[in-house]
Amino acid sequence: MYESEAKLAEPNATMRSGVGNVRATVPREHRQTVGNTRVDNPRIRCNKLNVYYGDTHAIHDINLDVGNNEILALIGPSGCGKTTFLRCMNRMNDTIPGCRVEGEIIVDKQNVNSPEVDVVPLRARMGMVFQKPNPFPKSIYENVAFGPRIHGLTANKAELDEVVETSLVKAGLWDEVKERLDQPGTGLSGGQQQRLCIARAIAVQPEVILMDEPCSALDPIATAVIENLMVELRQNFTICIVTHSMQQAARVSNRTAFFHLGDLIEVGETNELFIRPGHQLTEDYITGRFG
Amino acid sequence: METGTFPTQGGRKPLGIIQAGLAKRKAAETRFKTYGIVAIAAGLVFLAILFISIVGNAYTAFQQTQVKLDLYLDPDVIDPEGTRDLDVLSGANYAAIVRSGLQDQFPDVESRRDRRALNALVGRGATYDLRATVMAVPDLVGETLTVWVPADDDVDMLLKGNIDREAAEEGRRLSDQQLAWIDQLESRGRLAKRFNADFFTKGDSREPESAGIRGAVVGSFYTMLVTLLLSFPLGVAAAVYLEEFAPQNRFTDIIEVNINNLAAVPSIVFGLLGLAVFINFFGLPRSVPLVGGLVLTLMTLPTIIIASRATLKAVPPSIREAALGVGASQLQTVVLHVLPLAMPGMLTGAIIGMARALGETAPLLMIGMVAFIVDIPQGILDPATALPVQIFLWADSPERAFVERTSAATLVLLFFLIVMNALAVVLRKRFERRW
Numbered sequence: 001m002y003e004s005e006a007k008l009a010e011p012n013a014t015m016r017s018g019v020g021n022v023r024a025t026v027p028r029e030h031r032q033t034v035g036n037t038r039v040d041n042p043r044i045r046c047n048k049l050n051v052y053y054g055d056t057h058a059i060h061d062i063n064l065d066v067g068n069n070e071i072l073a074l075i076g077p078s079g080c081g082k083t084t085f086l087r088c089m090n091r092m093n094d095t096i097p098g099c100r101v102e103g104e105i106i107v108d109k110q111n112v113n114s115p116e117v118d119v120v121p122l123r124a125r126m127g128m129v130f131q132k133p134n135p136f137p138k139s140i141y142e143n144v145a146f147g148p149r150i151h152g153l154t155a156n157k158a159e160l161d162e163v164v165e166t167s168l169v170k171a172g173l174w175d176e177v178k179e180r181l182d183q184p185g186t187g188l189s190g191g192q193q194q195r196l197c198i199a200r201a202i203a204v205q206p207e208v209i210l211m212d213e214p215c216s217a218l219d220p221i222a223t224a225v226i227e228n229l230m231v232e233l234r235q236n237f238t239i240c241i242v243t244h245s246m247q248q249a250a251r252v253s254n255r256t257a258f259f260h261l262g263d264l265i266e267v268g269e270t271n272e273l274f275i276r277p278g279h280q281l282t283e284d285y286i287t288g289r290f291g
Numbered sequence: 292m293e294t295g296t297f298p299t300q301g302g303r304k305p306l307g308i309i310q311a312g313l314a315k316r317k318a319a320e321t322r323f324k325t326y327g328i329v330a331i332a333a334g335l336v337f338l339a340i341l342f343i344s345i346v347g348n349a350y351t352a353f354q355q356t357q358v359k360l361d362l363y364l365d366p367d368v369i370d371p372e373g374t375r376d377l378d379v380l381s382g383a384n385y386a387a388i389v390r391s392g393l394q395d396q397f398p399d400v401e402s403r404r405d406r407r408a409l410n411a412l413v414g415r416g417a418t419y420d421l422r423a424t425v426m427a428v429p430d431l432v433g434e435t436l437t438v439w440v441p442a443d444d445d446v447d448m449l450l451k452g453n454i455d456r457e458a459a460e461e462g463r464r465l466s467d468q469q470l471a472w473i474d475q476l477e478s479r480g481r482l483a484k485r486f487n488a489d490f491f492t493k494g495d496s497r498e499p500e501s502a503g504i505r506g507a508v509v510g511s512f513y514t515m516l517v518t519l520l521l522s523f524p525l526g527v528a529a530a531v532y533l534e535e536f537a538p539q540n541r542f543t544d545i546i547e548v549n550i551n552n553l554a555a556v557p558s559i560v561f562g563l564l565g566l567a568v569f570i571n572f573f574g575l576p577r578s579v580p581l582v583g584g585l586v587l588t589l590m591t592l593p594t595i596i597i598a599s600r601a602t603l604k605a606v607p608p609s610i611r612e613a614a615l616g617v618g619a620s621q622l623q624t625v626v627l628h629v630l631p632l633a634m635p636g637m638l639t640g641a642i643i644g645m646a647r648a649l650g651e652t653a654p655l656l657m658i659g660m661v662a663f664i665v666d667i668p669q670g671i672l673d674p675a676t677a678l679p680v681q682i683f684l685w686a687d688s689p690e691r692a693f694v695e696r697t698s699a700a701t702l703v704l705l706f707f708l709i710v711m712n713a714l715a716v717v718l719r720k721r722f723e724r725r726w
Contacts, residue, residue: 095615097539124618134609136628147617150627197613204617 026279034278035268039067039255042106043208043238044089049103049113051084051093058084059262062103066208071230071239073249073270076259077285082242083131085259086210089240090126091119124151127201131213133193135185135200140177143185143196144168147204163203170236171199172229191222198229202237209233211241215248227252246286250274258282345705348698355487355500356447357439358413358476360392364425366433375429385421389413389440396481397472408469412476414441416489416501439485444499444692446473450484453691490699494665495681499692502685504700506667510580510660510675511649511707517584517671518591518648523641525588526595530637533596534603535625554593561590562657570658577659578674586658587648594647598640602633635722642715646708652679678704 026034038045042065049062059081066072066089074082084093091112093099105113112122124147135143144164147153154160164181168174173195177188185196194214201209211230215223230239230252243249249256250270257267258281266273266282277283284290300308366373369383390410394400400409417440424438425431441447445464448454450473460467476482493503529550537543565586569575575582606629614624655661661680668675676684678700685697 090616092612092615095611119615120618120620122618123616128612128616130609130612130616132609134607134613136610136613137632146614146619146627150617150619150623200613200617 025277025283028280028284030279031263031265033063033264034266034282035273037063037065037264037267039065039070041068042066043068044240045104045106046085046088047104047106049085049088049101049105051081051088051102052100053096054098057262059259062264064257064264064267066238066240067255069234069236069238070254071234071241071252073253073256074240074242074259075244075246075249075256075285076265077290078244079261080259081262082257082259083212086212086240086242088113089208089210090123090128091117092123092128094119124204125207127204127206127209129194129197129201129209129211129214132217133190133197135188135193135196137184137186139182140168140185140188140196141181144199144203147200151204153204167199167203168196170202170233171195172225172232173199189222191218191225194218194222194226195229198226198233202233206237208238208240211239213242213244216244223248246274258285260285345698345701348695349702350699351451352490352695352699353487354451354484355489356442356450357483357485358393358442358446359437359439359481359483360389360413360417361395362388362392362421362436362438364388364432364434364436365391369425369432375432377426377429380426380429380432381422383422383425385425386415386418389417389421396476396479405468408466409472412443412446412469412472414443414500415498416441416493416496419501441489441500442482444690446482447500448691449473450482451695490696494667495663495676495684496665497663499688499690499696502693502696504678504681504703506664507676507678507681507700508703510583510664510668511677513580513668513671513675514583514587514655514660514677515645515649517581518587519641519645521584521588522591522595522644526592526641526644527599527637529592530596530599530603531625531630534600535629536621550593550596554597557653558590558651559653559657561586562654564589565654566657576672576674578662578664578676579672580660580668580675581671582658583655583660583675583677584671586654587651590651590654591641591644591648594644595637595641598644599633599637602636602640603629605636606632635719638722639715639719642711642718646711646715649707649711650679650704652677652683655680656683678707 026032044066046062046064049064050060051058062081062085064085074086076082087093088101089105089112091101093101101113103113104111107122107125110117136146138146141164144167145160148160148163154163165174165178168177173192176192177183177196185193188196194217198209198214215226218226227248230241233239241249241253253270255267256270256273258265258273258279260281266277266279268278273282274286277286299305365388368387369385370376370379372379390406393409393413394406397409400406420440421436421438424436442450445454449456449465449470454464456463456470465473473482489501490503492505493501494506496502533543533546565582569582569585570577575585610628610632611624614628615621619627655677660676661684662674662676663684664674664676666673682697682700682704685693685700
């Protein structure tokens with residue numbers, strides 16, 4: 001998969017190289033990360049992160065910080081490793097046989113990418129929303145109550161009810177479902193299901209919400225609802241979102257990281273990166289020349 | 292792209308070639324469909340033959356020829372001292388009462404030989420039934436009881452048309468004299484085919500007229516109970532561990548291969564194993580449902596494990612990710628989300644496995660569940676037999692009346708199997724959840 005894309009990308013390199021030189025960007029052969037990967041007081045700091053699927057080296061030496069209360073967008077062509085990177089942060093890659101993660105992920109001065117760290121509290125701190133809405137085949141209420149219940153966060157039914165309501169309100173779903181909390185979550189529309197999944201994630205009160213292409217299965221209107229929601233949620237959460245839509249990254253994120261074939265090519269303030277990309281590959285990608 | 296840039300057969304247009312080949316493709320398709328229909332039709336025909344032959348043989352067994360007798364419960368015979376003591380009642384000569392009841396119908400039969408021939412018309416089971424009746428209500432002694440008692444199996448066979456009246460007397464199971472008595476009884480309305488309740492309420496017997504399947508059904512029930520209680524939890528636990536928790540390595544691969552192999556081991560081998568291990572080594576008693584259940588558990592376990600693993604595999608990974616993503620532990624994910632979704636499939640697998648175990652004969656032969664057992668088993672440690680073994684035993688019996696009983700027992704076994712399979716289908720439809 002990587003090789004075929006590399007071949008596709010290569011001819012472009014020679015064809016377009018003249019254009020890049022005018023803007024004085026870093027040439028494409030150069031794969032060191034452009035831009036400042038570090039922020040002050042990061043929520044998550046990744047040092048020299050490498051991921052292998054069996055013999056395939058999926059992402060190489062990634063250094064990247066996720067700041068507090070920011071939305072970090074991860075963009076890049078398919079197979080570039082952005083989802084893999086996202087899944088490192090709550091150790092979801094542990095569930096994939098043959099997957100090996102090397103390097104450090106520092107959260108609160110602790111390297112969470114070590115076997116001694118229990119994934120249960122880590123995943124409670126790092127909520128996750130998946131590409132395809134995946135509500136449990138249970139009632140709406142049960143979907144949201146699941147997290148608080150297994151972690152024993154609430155003392156009684158009244159508190160749990162409150163958590164469910166608050167989560168659904170924050171996820172912008174309350175008004176649509178308050179009359180039918182006992183109906184199955186799988187009966188909702190795609191956009192509603194995805195917001196239900198967001199409500200389920202925030203019911204555990206995570207510090208970070210990891211979103212893996214949350215709008216890729218949704219229509220533009222449902223997407224707009226979720227984008228507005230992300231901006232709202234930024235007040236209380238740090239959000240890391242993988243997206244295929246550059247417009248979406250431009251609309252919602254504070255910082256953007258561009259991945260290509262397992263390398264982190266460029267990181268920067270979203271406005272900066274989209275207006276003045278510092279690397280030839282970034283420019284080619286955001287201007288739609290490939291990807 | 293311009294047409295004609297690719298080489299084609301003989302330089303013809305592609306559409307022309309496709310059109311020319313269409314008839315051949317259609318013919319091939321029709322041929323294939325025909326094969327399929329023929330195969331299904333053949334299957335249905337054989338199924339129909341099977342059912343027609345079984346039902347055709349079996350339905351007569353649900354009726355039994357009975358004789359209506361007025362039995363005077365003579366206190367002098369049953370309880371000469373009038374104590375009504377149960378021991379005395381139990382030991383009384385009820386056969387004499389049944390005999391005299393029958394002889395009352397034919398007072399002119401005098402000689403010992405003739406009397407013996409007459410008595411042979413009534414089955415021996417009547418004696419035991421009468422004793423049970425009197426033991427239950429001792430106050431009946433001294434009264435006259437009008438009861439239908441089962442006729443001998445030869446009489447039964449005559450009325451069902453299985454004995455040829457025209458055959459020579461020596462080659463017939465019934466003498467001319469006996470035929471005359473039977474005709475007389477019939478004309479007086481004292482001989483008739485009635486519903487054969489004994490078939491469902493009694494245990495095995497050497498006399499066809501009082502042989503029933505109750506003992507075998509109860510034995511099968513206890514055996515299945517042991518099998519279900521052992522194989523379902525063990526099978527599900529093994530499947531869940533292998534599928535959700537076990538690391539993928541050479542060791543688990545070997546286990547998997549062995550489980551698949553066990554499913555293909557002939558069942559009689561499991562019977563031998565049960566004989567060697569449970570009976571000879573652990574010293575468990577012979578012929579009991581406990582050992583039968585243990586052996587069938589060994590046989591069913593691989594089926595349940597394989598079916599359960601298949602349903603666990605079918606649960607979408609997105610559900611596991613969703614649960615793990617909010618911080619559920621592996622066990623919470625499995626117990627709260629994966630198992631409920633996989634349960635209908637597991638139950639279906641278990642029921643199909645149980646249905647197979649219910650029809651299994653060979654391993655039960657090895658552990659002695661083939662013995663002739665009259666009493667209805669009261670628990671898993673009472674000697675018992677099972678339905679398929681009962682069929683096997685009856686099929687081996689020489690009496691003509693056992694033929695229809697063999698078929699009837701087969702019908703009962705098939706009935707249970709169909710019910711179990713239907714239950715599996717209903718469970719699957721009912722609890723199947725979409726995600």
